[in-house]
Amino acid sequence: MIFDCHTHWGMCFVERDGRDPSAWLAVMDRYNVTHAIVLPHAGLEHAGHIADDHDDLAAVCAASDGRMIPFVTANPLDGDGGLAEIDRWLGDGEARGVKFHPWLQGMSVCTPFMDEVCERVAAHGAPILFHDGTPPYSLPAQIGMLARRHPRTTIVLGHTGLFEYWREAIAVMNARDNLWACLCGPQLEGVRQVLARCDRTRLLWGSDFGFTLFDALGYQLDLFRQAADDPTCQRILEDNPRRLLRWDA
Numbered sequence: 623m624i625f626d627c628h629t630h631w632g633m634c635f636v637e638r639d640g641r642d643p644s645a646w647l648a649v650m651d652r653y654n655v656t657h658a659i660v661l662p663h664a665g666l667e668h669a670g671h672i673a674d675d676h677d678d679l680a681a682v683c684a685a686s687d688g689r690m691i692p693f694v695t696a697n698p699l700d701g702d703g704g705l706a707e708i709d710r711w712l713g714d715g716e717a718r719g720v721k722f723h724p725w726l727q728g729m730s731v732c733t734p735f736m737d738e739v740c741e742r743v744a745a746h747g748a749p750i751l752f753h754d755g756t757p758p759y760s761l762p763a764q765i766g767m768l769a770r771r772h773p774r775t776t777i778v779l780g781h782t783g784l785f786e787y788w789r790e791a792i793a794v795m796n797a798r799d800n801l802w803a804c805l806c807g808p809q810l811e812g813v814r815q816v817l818a819r820c821d822r823t824r825l826l827w828g829s830d831f832g833f834t835l836f837d838a839l840g841y842q843l844d845l846f847r848q849a850a851d852d853p854t855c856q857r858i859l860e861d862n863p864r865r866l867l868r869w870d871a
């Protein structure tokens with residue numbers, strides 16, 4: 623099994639394929655990727671689209687034979703309404719986690735709302751995946767502070783610092799046991815350094831596929847495999863995501 627832990631059901635796919643995941647899954651098949659965490663897109667861009675985006679996401683994942691694993695988001699300005707949206711999807715296990723993109727969603731992670739979200743999501747036994755690696759609201763250290771305030775919440779750096787901030791991601795990973803990181807963005811030297819200096823039991827791999835129609839999966843997978851030996855590949859592509867998701871299928 624291979625889990626891609628950072629993909630989207632992007633607006634371009636909604637527009638082209640409606641709620642049919644077959645073309646999306648065909649790209650996964652090309653690289654033997656069996657499962658994917660699928661994050662929202664339209665709802666991250668515009669809070670008014672969250673409910674529709676979640677319905678699309680749920681429908682498309684339900685049609686994927688269990689291969690696409692939905693994560694949902696919430697409107698950070700909606701207080702109790704945002705928390706209710708999270709409860710609605712995590713309560714019955716239809717979604718397996720929550721995603722926030724503080725830069726796109728225009729939110730600081732240092733708010734009472736985010737504190738509530740962290741405790742609520744932890745109570746559901748689910749992780750929160752954050753976009754990270756861009757200075758507006760989304761540096762690894764900012765998200766690391768949130769992880770520090772909520773030690774029982776599992777928080778994932780969705781990009782391990784992206785292109786520029788993987789050194790900062792390494793530092794915060796080594797300071798917080800409840801912080802995980804998805805290798806989705808750093809170039810080869812960054813991936814090597816992360817593998818050498820972080821706890822490998824808290825690392826994931828992802829491609830960001832689905833944000834656009836462009837297929838970066840092969841490139842991202844080759845990049846990772848160049849830096850990782852076989853046992854590390856097994857751990858990061860399968861064992862760790864199964865543990866994160868409490869996957870027993």
Ligand SMILES: [Zn+2]
Nearest residue numbers: 628630830833
């Ligand atoms: Zn993404």
